[in-house]
Amino acid sequence: MLIRTAADLADHDVTDERLYLDRRRFLAAGAATAVLAAGPAGAVPVSGYTPNAVTLDDKPTPFEAATAYNNFYEFGADKEDPGKTAPGIFRTTPWSVTVEGACAKPGTVAVEDLIKPHRLEERLTRLRCVEGWSMVIPWIGVPLAGILQRFEPTSQAKFVAFTTLYDPTRMPGQKRPILDWPYVEGLRIDEAMHPLTLLAVGCYGRELPAQNGAPLRLVVPWKYGFKSIKSIVAISFVADMPVSSWMKAAPREYGFYSNVNPEVDHPRWSQASERRIGEFRRRQTLPFNGYADQVASLYQGMDLKKWF
Ligand SMILES: Nc1nc2c(c(=O)[nH]1)N[C@H]1C(S)=C(S)[C@@H](COP(=O)(O)O)O[C@H]1N2
Numbered sequence: 402m403l404i405r406t407a408a409d410l411a412d413h414d415v416t417d418e419r420l421y422l423d424r425r426r427f428l429a430a431g432a433a434t435a436v437l438a439a440g441p442a443g444a445v446p447v448s449g450y451t452p453n454a455v456t457l458d459d460k461p462t463p464f465e466a467a468t469a470y471n472n473f474y475e476f477g478a479d480k481e482d483p484g485k486t487a488p489g490i491f492r493t494t495p496w497s498v499t500v501e502g503a504c505a506k507p508g509t510v511a512v513e514d515l516i517k518p519h520r521l522e523e524r525l526t527r528l529r530c531v532e533g534w535s536m537v538i539p540w541i542g543v544p545l546a547g548i549l550q551r552f553e554p555t556s557q558a559k560f561v562a563f564t565t566l567y568d569p570t571r572m573p574g575q576k577r578p579i580l581d582w583p584y585v586e587g588l589r590i591d592e593a594m595h596p597l598t599l600l601a602v603g604c605y606g607r608e609l610p611a612q613n614g615a616p617l618r619l620v621v622p623w624k625y626g627f628k629s630i631k632s633i634v635a636i637s638f639v640a641d642m643p644v645s646s647w648m649k650a651a652p653r654e655y656g657f658y659s660n661v662n663p664e665v666d667h668p669r670w671s672q673a674s675e676r677r678i679g680e681f682r683r684r685q686t687l688p689f690n691g692y693a694d695q696v697a698s699l700y701q702g703m704d705l706k707k708w709f
């Protein structure tokens with residue numbers, strides 16, 4: 402049985418050494434690790450999938466930078482806060498995810514059981530923050546589509562809403578009203594089912610660090626970073642477009658789609674260029690963050706200035 406409630410689980414199932422991140426199993430998944438070790442990654446198939454938006458000059462951001470410069474407002478609004486505080490206080494075992502709404506098989510599943518039936522992939526992808534910086538991160542995860550399909554979404558499921566844990570004792574930033582907690586995000590169902598959309602459980606060959614969204618987070622590489630919601634506890638199939646936390650906080654500044662778009666400026670700054678963490682020069686920002694070949698067709702006929 403794939404779907405079990407947390408109460409059904411024996412203790413060792415929950416505290417299990419995270420079998421899904423077993424190093425040997427990960428290595429068996431393919432040449433991904435060798436590619437990363439060799440340095441700059443080209444268009445090399447990773448577990449049968451070719452991340453062709455990653456060009457030859459895309460080097461992974463150093464692990465130290467990707468784990469010390471984070472947006473995770475549940476642990477404070479400064480970039481250094483999550484890396485300093487989250488690892489010490491954020492307990493993520495046991496952890497379960499509730500999948501509900503317009504689906505035939507809703508349920509609450511331990512994160513290990515959510516991931517175990519699937520093959521882990523490693524993918525080097527770009528993350529472009531709406532603030533004008535970017536990173537290149539080797540994520541480990543499972544395409545979200547395969548996971549969602551197990552819950553059998555119905556034809557009513559037009560959108561998918563995601564919710565972060567709400568627990569101010571473990572996430573002290575939630576004691577302050579910076580956002581309307583818990584953090585909520587959403588995708589249209591076809592975006593959620595797109596093969597580039599990853600549910601990540603690790604990065605840099607290891608379990609996700611707390612500050613990067615342990616134990617599981619979304620990675621939506623063609624959208625601004627805030628769509629990649631961290632530390633997910635609920636996934637809901639819904640008929641109407643969800644109102645995300647950032648839309649609620651500043652509707653003029655953050656739209657639902659938030660596709661990376663150098664031609665649509667943020668009301669307070671340009672989105673034409675970006676700075677890679679670890680570099681000084683600015684790079685031109687690419688439409689859909691460089692993934693236009695794979696995703697532009699999802700938005701055919703839409704005015705992307707209106708649907709920003
Ligand atoms: N729950 C939650 N998820 C979140 C955020 C947050 O504050 N809370 N910040 C977002 C933003 S703005 C970005 S740019 C990315 C950063 O991911 P990283 O820290 O792993 O680079 O996480 C996103 N996911």
Ligand SMILES: [Mo]
Binds near residue numbers: 472529532627
């Ligand atoms: Mo961001």
